[in-house]
Amino acid sequence: MTIATRPASRAAQPGTGDRKVSILGDPIALIRQDHIRQLEICADLESIADSLPHDVDKTLCERLSALLPVSLKLHHKDEERALLPILRQIPQIAETVKTVQDRLEEEHTTDEDFADELAAALADVADLGWPENPEMLGYMLRGYFESHRRHIAWEEAVLLPLADAHLSRSQRHDMAAIMAENRNIQASAH
Ligand SMILES: [Fe+2]
Ligand SMILES: [Fe+2]
Numbered sequence: 001m002t003i004a005t006r007p008a009s010r011a012a013q014p015g016t017g018d019r020k021v022s023i024l025g026d027p028i029a030l031i032r033q034d035h036i037r038q039l040e041i042c043a044d045l046e047s048i049a050d051s052l053p054h055d056v057d058k059t060l061c062e063r064l065s066a067l068l069p070v071s072l073k074l075h076h077k078d079e080e081r082a083l084l085p086i087l088r089q090i091p092q093i094a095e096t097v098k099t100v101q102d103r104l105e106e107e108h109t110t111d112e113d114f115a116d117e118l119a120a121a122l123a124d125v126a127d128l129g130w131p132e133n134p135e136m137l138g139y140m141l142r143g144y145f146e147s148h149r150r151h152i153a154w155e156e157a158v159l160l161p162l163a164d165a166h167l168s169r170s171q172r173h174d175m176a177a178i179m180a181e182n183r184n185i186q187a188s189a190h
Contacts, residue, residue: 027176028163031083034075035152041068042145045118049141053134062126065119072115074182076108079155082178083163090166097162104159107151114144 044064048056084104087097118140124132131137167175 025176027078027082027172027179028160028167030176030179031075031078031163032156032160034071034078035156037071038075038148038152041071042149045141045145048122049138049145052138053131056125056131058126058129061122065122065126068122069112069115069119073112076112077182078179080105080108081182082175083159086167086171086175087159087163089171093162093166100159104151104155107147111144111148111151114140114147118144 041064044060045068048060048064051057084097084101088094088101090097121131121137121140125137
């Protein structure tokens, strides 16, 4: 999914983007915090996989079924609307980012579809109290957290260091303003 970035100058105008930026702080640090949250979710999913078939924590299944798709989609929105388009504005790395953007966005779509399926399966476990098909659930859980950990590791190793090295102050402001929009944070909320 590709969504056009709004004009770079708008977010940096006093009274609009600046207020939103102050709410969110450093946008690259926020992406890293989200990665930590996603890895915590992966660890919880692994603990469910390890507890199959008889010791599954119903409450954890219920919590993750609600949290997983929502948190993942917001994180992808931040990367696809803010991080990647703004990195592509930087001439020295635009080509490099362009070559990885399609692959990353494809993985996002696959992971979101997978997360929706997993959420439905976990909600069923929470309702029933046990997994109807533990082998299938274990396969789904491991497929998701193994591939998602690889995706995050790559972004941490390659994408975020590029952002650290190249994003200017005003580009960080633009990025934070878009991420504020993704959270429906209005300038008046300051
Ligand atoms: Fe990503
Ligand atoms: Fe990410």
